[in-house]
Amino acid sequence: MTRPGPAPSPVPVSDQVEIHPGPALLVGTADGPTLTAHHRRYGPPPQVDLPTLEALVTAVGLRGRGGAAFPFATKLRAAAQAAGARRGPVVVVNLSEGEPASAKDSALAVCRPHLVLDGAVATARALGADEVHLVLPGDRPTARHQVRQAVAERRDQVRVRLHTAGRRFVSGQARAVVELMSGRPGLPVTAWVPEAVSGYQGRPTLLSNAETWAQVGRLLHVGQAEFQRHGTADEAGTTLLTVSRQGAVPQVHEVPFGARLADVLPAAARGSVVLVGGFHGVWATWDTLVDVRVSVPGMDALGLPLGAGIVHVLDPDGCPLGFTGAVVDYLAGQSAGRCGPCLNGLPALAAAVRAVVDGRDADDRIDRLARMLVGRGACAHPDGTVRLVRSVFAALPDEIAAHRQGRCSADRSVAHQRSGGFS
Amino acid sequence: MTHQLRVDWPRCQARGLCYELLPEIVGLDEWGHPLVHGAVPNDLLAHARSAVRACPQVALRLVDAPPRRSAGG
Numbered sequence: 001m002t003r004p005g006p007a008p009s010p011v012p013v014s015d016q017v018e019i020h021p022g023p024a025l026l027v028g029t030a031d032g033p034t035l036t037a038h039h040r041r042y043g044p045p046p047q048v049d050l051p052t053l054e055a056l057v058t059a060v061g062l063r064g065r066g067g068a069a070f071p072f073a074t075k076l077r078a079a080a081q082a083a084g085a086r087r088g089p090v091v092v093v094n095l096s097e098g099e100p101a102s103a104k105d106s107a108l109a110v111c112r113p114h115l116v117l118d119g120a121v122a123t124a125r126a127l128g129a130d131e132v133h134l135v136l137p138g139d140r141p142t143a144r145h146q147v148r149q150a151v152a153e154r155r156d157q158v159r160v161r162l163h164t165a166g167r168r169f170v171s172g173q174a175r176a177v178v179e180l181m182s183g184r185p186g187l188p189v190t191a192w193v194p195e196a197v198s199g200y201q202g203r204p205t206l207l208s209n210a211e212t213w214a215q216v217g218r219l220l221h222v223g224q225a226e227f228q229r230h231g232t233a234d235e236a237g238t239t240l241l242t243v244s245r246q247g248a249v250p251q252v253h254e255v256p257f258g259a260r261l262a263d264v265l266p267a268a269a270r271g272s273v274v275l276v277g278g279f280h281g282v283w284a285t286w287d288t289l290v291d292v293r294v295s296v297p298g299m300d301a302l303g304l305p306l307g308a309g310i311v312h313v314l315d316p317d318g319c320p321l322g323f324t325g326a327v328v329d330y331l332a333g334q335s336a337g338r339c340g341p342c343l344n345g346l347p348a349l350a351a352a353v354r355a356v357v358d359g360r361d362a363d364d365r366i367d368r369l370a371r372m373l374v375g376r377g378a379c380a381h382p383d384g385t386v387r388l389v390r391s392v393f394a395a396l397p398d399e400i401a402a403h404r405q406g407r408c409s410a411d412r413s414v415a416h417q418r419s420g421g422f423s
Numbered sequence: 424m425t426h427q428l429r430v431d432w433p434r435c436q437a438r439g440l441c442y443e444l445l446p447e448i449v450g451l452d453e454w455g456h457p458l459v460h461g462a463v464p465n466d467l468l469a470h471a472r473s474a475v476r477a478c479p480q481v482a483l484r485l486v487d488a489p490p491r492r493s494a495g496g
Contacts, residue, residue, distance in 0.1 A: 190434075338433040340432070340435055340437055340455075340456035341454075344453075372452050372458075376456070376458075378431075378433050
């Protein structure tokens with residue numbers, strides 16, 4: 001007897017992206033993605049020595065754009081120091097974009113691939129690395145094709161190697177990527193030291209998100225002063241956000257740090273709730289968001305971590321509880337299936353959330369499962385899922401209370417759907 | 424120097440030897456996987472080392488630093 005397959009993502013991966021012109025990374029998108037157009041706008045590939053590169057990324061406080069917002073300078077320094085003692089370092093561009101609702105990395109792939117590559121290649125050369133690895137998305141053929149075309153146009157001094165990530169949600173995790181590059185299943189493994197110190201083949205592995213590399217590339221081309229023209233004094237530059245809605249092509253916006261988040265949200269957000277940070281993110285009502293400024297430390301302090309910049313606007317007719325249930329069902333199926341707490345705990349958490357959707361009391365169960373899941377796995381997949389579930393209780397207590405009484409915010413008539421109904 | 428027990432989660436198969444050898448520090452969740460409560464005090468270090476050696480999956484390590492994990496770049 002066959003088991004049912006894993007639950008699908010409530011937000012499907014989109015091969016199309018609606019890219020909004022921006023002030024920095026996304027300026028001149030009408031130029032097209034060719035190398036010729038890129039050279040016309042930015043000039044030849046930048047070359048930089050390691051001390052200058054370190055100084056630049058430190059001065060602008062560049063953080064990674066893959067979700068953890070880790071200071072890039074710290075990672076760069078770790079790789080540089082380890083490179084002295086071990087075999088040659090490698091640079092890895094993570095364009096796997098494993099989160100279905102995200103589209104910012106694919107947007108860069110189709111309109112600014114050479115900025116990504118310039119940043120990665122210049123850093124590789126500064127580090128003395130002769131290999132740049134690109135990890136492409138398994139389920140976005142247009143982005144994959146564009147990156148291959150861009151690579152084919154170039155004549156870099158480093159060897160560029162391409163890999164295609166699996167379609168699992170966890171496939172884009174750093175160690176999973178290193179495993180993939182090594183010819184093993186692309187699943188997270190325990191990291192005893194950071195990959196910047198010892199990763200691929202035991203070599204210092206500077207792995208960062210595609211947008212991080214684009215930011216580095218742009219910084220090297222335009223210089224510190226121009227880079228710092230956008231953003232705030234404490235947080236220089238811009239960041240890419242994906243605004244996601246059910247049934248709509250995802251929109252990618254470039255936003256300077258300090259700008260109002262609400263400015264890029266559609267009018268429909270006013271009457272609805274928003275999931276900030278994607279499937280491992282946090283629910284927020286419009287009232288909470290109306291004055292929020294886009295900022296990594298700022299939004300962290302508000303308990304609304306930006307993550308990889310995904311903002312999903314729930315359909316005004318949708319139920320956030322039902323949607324959360326569908327997300328947790330999906331995330332449970334996306335586990336690598338190897339770490340016991342995640343393998344066992346996520347399906348149990350999904351069942352508990354379904355109970356809450358059905359109006360039953362599962363608060364204690366969810367609390368116990370949450371404490372059992374956090375910090376007990378090779379990656380942050382269980383932690384992120386717990387964050388999502390906890391946020392429903394924190395941000396949407398009225399919704400939970402309504403379900404207890406047999407109602408739902410998605411009710412529009414007597415014949416409504418509760419569990420299983422989501423938007 | 425603080426010692427911490429760290430579980431190599433993809434390897435752990437809930438065999439439970441760590442719990443049997445070091446119940447002061449290791450509990451079990453409802454599926455039999457280890458729950459590590461805090462650091463290893465010096466007087467239990469020898470037992471902790473036994474637990475590390477005894478794990479059939481080589482899924483337990485004694486480390487000097489607090490736990491960390493990598494992200495996605």
